[in-house]
Amino acid sequence: MSSRVIRRANIMPLVIHHLQASQSERIVWLAEELGLKYQLVIHKRDPFLSPQSIKDLNPLGQAPIIQDGPVTLPESSAIAEYILTLHNPQSLLRPSPSHPAYPQYLYWFHFANGNLHPQLSRSMLLHHVGISPSSTTSFHAKRHFAQTAKFLKFMDDSLSDGRMWLAGEEFTAADIMCGFPLTTMRAFSGEDLSEYKNILGWLGRCVQREGYKRYREKADPELELMVDGKSPANFLEKLKAEGKL
């Protein structure tokens, strides 16, 4: 790393904007795993969606967002790549292109937001409007639920035979990217993971990591730990019960 970059990093640490109970948890977790020096700015939901402070930083009103000197960057995968490339002098959490695990790493890193998250976002929408696998007669909704089960079985099978992490033996940023849709996001999408023992084993290993624990302590200390499989308490319903919505 050049001395110029070191100087700039010392003067202006990376700023991570985290919306509580959201996918920006991945960026705080990543920063903790890498041992980064960064400034954490916590934004509370207002009451369900982003507060004005997030809208001021991102025209789409979505978290996460980072600021790095003159750079303001939203979008989880882009941020993760940016940090892994520019704030990762020891090249941690990302196998090199010559490593045999590299294709698996790339696959799972991009599967997170390219496939798994959009799938569960559709679940979230159906969940919010009260459409469930047992109640619906819609062809499209039924197909969606069947497809979600296929996704989860595929992930579960991929973690069978004692496979510790998605890309193989080493924990990588792909595990961080895939963690959110199967933990915190389930408070919005409602998935029950009870029958997916390998996914649950993997989630259990994720939350035992010191980096994950530090993320929780600093950024989401009150959030339910959603790794036991059953459908978590619905975030929206909780807000309603607390009279916040």
Ligand SMILES: N[C@@H](CCC(=O)N[C@@H](CS)C(=O)NCC(=O)O)C(=O)O
């Ligand atoms: N594809 C974007 C999606 C970001 C996103 O939808 N963030 C949600 C939190 S999980 C958000 O900010 N929601 C609040 C809102 O839309 O008001 C990314 O990966 O960063």
